[in-house]
Amino acid sequence: xxxxxxxxxxxxxxxxxxxxxxxxxxxxxxxxxxxxxxxxxxxxxxxxxxxxxxxxxxxxxxxxxxxxxxxxxxxxxxxxxxxxxxxxxxxxxxxxxxxxxxxxxxxxxxxxxxxxxxxxxxxxxxxxxxxxxxxxxxxxxxxxxxxxxxxxxxxxxxxxxxxxxxxxxxxxxxxxxxxxxxxxxxxxxxxxxxxxxxxxxxxxxxxxxxxxxxxxxxxxxxxxxxxxxxxxxxxxxxxxxxxxxxxxxxxxxxxxxxxxxxxxx
Numbered sequence: 001x002x003x004x005x006x007x008x009x010x011x012x013x014x015x016x017x018x019x020x021x022x023x024x025x026x027x028x029x030x031x032x033x034x035x036x037x038x039x040x041x042x043x044x045x046x047x048x049x050x051x052x053x054x055x056x057x058x059x060x061x062x063x064x065x066x067x068x069x070x071x072x073x074x075x076x077x078x079x080x081x082x083x084x085x086x087x088x089x090x091x092x093x094x095x096x097x098x099x100x101x102x103x104x105x106x107x108x109x110x111x112x113x114x115x116x117x118x119x120x121x122x123x124x125x126x127x128x129x130x131x132x133x134x135x136x137x138x139x140x141x142x143x144x145x146x147x148x149x150x151x152x153x154x155x156x157x158x159x160x161x162x163x164x165x166x167x168x169x170x171x172x173x174x175x176x177x178x179x180x181x182x183x184x185x186x187x188x189x190x191x192x193x194x195x196x197x198x199x200x201x202x203x204x205x206x207x208x209x210x211x212x213x214x215x216x217x218x219x220x221x222x223x224x225x226x227x228x229x230x231x232x233x234x235x236x237x238x239x240x241x242x243x244x245x246x247x248x249x250x251x252x253x254x255x256x257x258x259x260x261x262x263x264x265x
Contacts (some may be wrong), residue, residue, distance in 0.1 A: 002026065004073040008033045008060075008095060009080035011040050014124055016242075017205035018077055018246060019044060021185075023052065023249035031056055033069040045167070047048045050072070060095045069104040075212040078159075079124040082152065082263050083238075087247035087253040089151040092241070093158035096123075100166060106168075120220070121172040122212050123163060123195060124204075133176050133225045135192065148246030171220040175209045177204050183233035188226055196224030198220050238262055 005022055009139040010032035022028040022045060030053040034040050037057050040047060047053050058065025060080065061228050070076050080095050097122070107116045127133035128145045137145075146153060146161040163172040178197030185202035190211060207226035211219040238240075 002029060003027060003075065004029045006031045006033060006076045008066075008068045008069065008076065008099070010034050010055075011036060011043060012079060012081065013180070013201045014079040014081070014204060014208075015077070015213040016043055018079065018208060019053070021202065021205050021209060023047075023050070023180045025230075026052070028052060029041055030054070030072065033058065033066070033068045035059065039134075046250035060091065060098055063098055063102050063105070066098045067105060068135075070102055071101065071106060072207070073119045075122060075214070077122050077124075077208060079208075081124060083242050085149050085151050085249040087151055087256050089155050089247060090157045090158075092123075092152075093103045096162045100162070100170070103170065118170050120212055120217070121163065122208050123159065123172055123174050124208070125160060125174050125176045125223075127151065127176040128175050129153055129156060129160075129180045129223055130192055130223045133195050133223060137178070144243065144247070145196040147250045148243040150250045156191065162228075164190050165239060167221060171217060173219045174221075174223045175208050175211065176188060176206070176223050176225055177207075179236060179239065181236040182202060183205045184235065186231060189229050190219065191225045193225070194224055194227060196227040196232065198233045199226055199228050199233055203228055203233070 005028055007015050007018050010019050011034050023196050032053055032055045037055050054231050056065055056069040080091055082159055092244055134167045136243055178195045181198040181200055183200035188203040190207050207258055213222055245259050245262050
């Protein structure tokens, strides 16, 4: 049965992997929400003249563009993020607010009110924010990670709070992987009690799709870990730079404009 998936952030590491995996499914119709269409075409040339994908260009603050991306979708992937610990970062919150407003407009709109069914939302978050899923992370390592991405994690915490407040009419799956790497797909499993890393973005994306497609909704409103099942991905080469620059941004945020970007890796 055909299903429509909106991928918000289709040019990022996670969004790219989601789009590439969904393109392999003839029953999947994809709406790729991007700021830069040329970048998506450069990364995934097969999107050109592909009847199974529609590219929607816009800003996360553009409710009209967000509405066009998520209209009549069964699943909305929220995977706009950054590897940099940007001071004042709130892209996750702003994206969630725009999605909620767009869905409220569709729910109450004259043309869509009768046929409206809320899509399942799938948010890319982090195991570092969850005590259960990070149980095997050494205490000191977790403290370093919490500081090296403090702005991103604060944004994620507030984004999750926003989405949980909509539970009465919107169901969200909170995907919380550990370390991620640009690598090949090996195999994955979902878990409510653990994650294993490093994990490839393709295995992460496959797990997100599995959770999104679950007919019983058993992952709804849950913190979900993703485990590799055929060995770990390669160690992300830029991880140490990312962590070190994140710590500098945490303790000396005024230096942010002068520091290098650390992703993707």
